[in-house]
Amino acid sequence: MKLEGGCYCGKLRYEAEGEPRLKAQCHCRECQYITGGAPNLFMLMPQDGFRYTRGAPKAFARGDLAAPVTREFCPDCGTHLVTRPPALKSVVLKVGTLDDPTLFGGPQMAIYTVDKQPFHEIPQGMASFERLPGR
Ligand SMILES: [Zn+2]
Ligand SMILES: [Zn+2]
Secondary structure (H helix, E strand, C coil): CEEEEECCCCCCEEEEECCCCEEEEECCHHHHHHHCCCCEEEEEEEHHHEEEEECCCEEECCCCCCCCCEEEECCCCCCEEEEECCCCCEEEEEHHHECCHHHHCCCCEEECHHHCCCCCCCCCCCEECCCCCCC
């Protein structure tokens, strides 16, 4: 599939081509900063198929962690678009930045429920993991 999206102000645009490797909702404390408090809905897309078609993001990685993820966001409006985990050849694409978020279809699983808040919902019957599923 080929997905298109961008930031809130429109200065950043991207394309993400390929098959999603995972569609999930993440309850980790870090994601709560980015979403506003809800679980973060994302698609894991192949790194090779992801490119910016307009603008350049600002990137941020924490300096106090051994292997931090890199977060990319719009330098003007602040929309967080993707995260690049150092160990994966994938980008974590935020579903809310898609032009058509319905293409997401829905999460397959909930991850990092160790940080789940009492007001977070996990659909009944969906797989959930305290951290990541075993590989
Ligand atoms: Zn923007
Ligand atoms: Zn998370």
